[in-house]
Amino acid sequence: MKRGKAFISTFLLALFTYLLLTLAAGQSMVEEAPLSHLLWSLEELVLGISVALIVASLTDHILCRKRNYRMLNPVRWIVMLVYTIPLFIEMAKANFDVAYRVITGKIEPAIVKIDPELKTDLGVTFLANSITLTPGTLTVDVDDEESELYIHWIKVGTDPTENIAGRFVKWIRRFAE
Amino acid sequence: MTWPIMVILILLSISLIFNALGTIGLHRFPDVYTRLHAATKCTTFGTIFMTFTVMAYSVREYVITEEAKFLNMAVHTLLALVALLVTNPTGAHAIARAAHKMGIKPEKAVRDDLKDSEVN
Amino acid sequence: MIDLNMYFYGAVGAFGLYIIISAFRVFLGPTVPDRTVGLDTINTLVIASMIGLGAAMWETLFIDIAIVYAILSFVTTLFISKYMEGMEGGEA
Numbered sequence: 001m002k003r004g005k006a007f008i009s010t011f012l013l014a015l016f017t018y019l020l021l022t023l024a025a026g027q028s029m030v031e032e033a034p035l036s037h038l039l040w041s042l043e044e045l046v047l048g049i050s051v052a053l054i055v056a057s058l059t060d061h062i063l064c065r066k067r068n069y070r071m072l073n074p075v076r077w078i079v080m081l082v083y084t085i086p087l088f089i090e091m092a093k094a095n096f097d098v099a100y101r102v103i104t105g106k107i108e109p110a111i112v113k114i115d116p117e118l119k120t121d122l123g124v125t126f127l128a129n130s131i132t133l134t135p136g137t138l139t140v141d142v143d144d145e146e147s148e149l150y151i152h153w154i155k156v157g158t159d160p161t162e163n164i165a166g167r168f169v170k171w172i173r174r175f176a177e
Numbered sequence: 178m179t180w181p182i183m184v185i186l187i188l189l190s191i192s193l194i195f196n197a198l199g200t201i202g203l204h205r206f207p208d209v210y211t212r213l214h215a216a217t218k219c220t221t222f223g224t225i226f227m228t229f230t231v232m233a234y235s236v237r238e239y240v241i242t243e244e245a246k247f248l249n250m251a252v253h254t255l256l257a258l259v260a261l262l263v264t265n266p267t268g269a270h271a272i273a274r275a276a277h278k279m280g281i282k283p284e285k286a287v288r289d290d291l292k293d294s295e296v297n
Numbered sequence: 298m299i300d301l302n303m304y305f306y307g308a309v310g311a312f313g314l315y316i317i318i319s320a321f322r323v324f325l326g327p328t329v330p331d332r333t334v335g336l337d338t339i340n341t342l343v344i345a346s347m348i349g350l351g352a353a354m355w356e357t358l359f360i361d362i363a364i365v366y367a368i369l370s371f372v373t374t375l376f377i378s379k380y381m382e383g384m385e386g387g388e389a
Contacts, residue, residue, distance in 0.1 A: 182301065185301065185304075189304060189305075189308055192308070192345070193308060193311050196311075196312065196315055196342065197311075197315060199338065200315045200318045200319055200338065201318075203318075203319055203322050203334065203335065203338055204318070204321070204322060209328060209331050209334060212322075212331065212334050213334055216335075216337060216338045216341075217337075220338055220341040220342065220345075221341065223345065224341055224348075227308075227345045227348055227349060228348060230352075231348050231349070231351070231352040234305075238355075246355070246357060247355075250351070250352070250355075250357045253357055253360040253361060253364070254348060257344070257348060257367065260364050260367040260368060261341070261367055264367055264368065264370075264371035265337075265341060265371075267371065268337055268370075268371050268374040268375065268378075271374060271379075272330055272334060272337065272378050273330075274378065274382075275330060275333075275377075275378040275379070275381040275382045276328070276330035278381075278382045279328075279329075279330070279382070281328055281330060
């Protein structure tokens with residue numbers, strides 16, 4: 001039963017994606033229900049479950065590779081959704097910053113090393129992608145063992161770890177660690 | 178002009194402006210790293226606003242016509258947005274890493290910790 | 298009052314212009330990563346225009362294709378980057 005939990009998580013994720021993609025795409029199995037045109041037909045459900053079973057049996061060794069099931073907790077998913085709001089604000093700032101540099105051409109780049117002290121792969125991935133999308137910074141390389149990130153900074157400043165990652169690390173700790 | 182149309186047009190113009198900035202930055206910056214800054218941030222942001230536009234548009238059409246296919250369209254656009262948010266920064270990261278491994282130095286750089294760590 | 302679809306067609310036309318401008322970066326280079334950045338930008342713009350066309354023509358299929366195109370172009374970028382890592386110098 002060691003594979004069971006990974007299999008079920010993969011199956012549920014695949015089925016959820018399938019149901020989202022076919023939402024409101026055809027006839028419902030319950031004709032009289034309110035909003036029935038939004039629901040799924042019986043054929044769609046059968047097909048979705050069989051495809052999700054095939055996908056889960058082929059790929060259950062990829063998802064949850066470290067056999068750590070902390071992401072099954074729904075609170076983490078909600079925090080992840082809330083995290084998109086500060087991320088979006090930082091992205092808006094980033095774009096005005098890049099717009100300013102496109103127009104004036106003022107740059108002073110450097111590659112700096114930061115040590116965010118995140119332990120999980122998911123956390124490091126989230127942090128690297130968040131850094132790439134926010135003001136003046138771009139992840140160049142990741143040190144896998146130490147989980148240190150090398151960042152290309154378009155206008156170099158002081159204290160890179162705090163200034164680049166400080167805003168995100170406390171958010172990412174909440175859902176990925 | 179009613180307010181839903183105003184909202185859709187404003188979102189559409191933001192998308193066009195930021196995609197234009199990304200394209201201009203691709204030609205104005207001196208080296209591959211700074212070009213990645215312009216290309217990744219601005220085009221991702223512009224395309225996110227394009228998906229917001231289409232979502233707002235399809236929800237408006239759904240409210241008017243009550244045809245289920247417009248809701249289907251909004252959900253698919255949301256999935257396209259998720260796919261974009263995951264793939265675009267990762268691709269930029271892969272290009273930057275490959276460029277650094279090829280030995281391309283960042284232009285006008287004042288500091289390069291990654292090169293120092295490889296020397297040691 | 299212009300039909301809303303027309304605005305989407307106009308936006309797609311603008312994206313087409315941006316794609317042509319980005320293509321100059323692919324031609325001019327000077328290094329392989331520069332060309333790849335140009336290609337990556339073109340991919341994102343193609344996704345944006347597909348989504349716009351899907352809305353203009355009321356075709357959800359176009360948006361499905363945009364999702365698949367996003368994932369495939371990501372794999373292409375990763376593959377080119379992996380290939381580039383083995384190269385030396387960068388002028389090409």
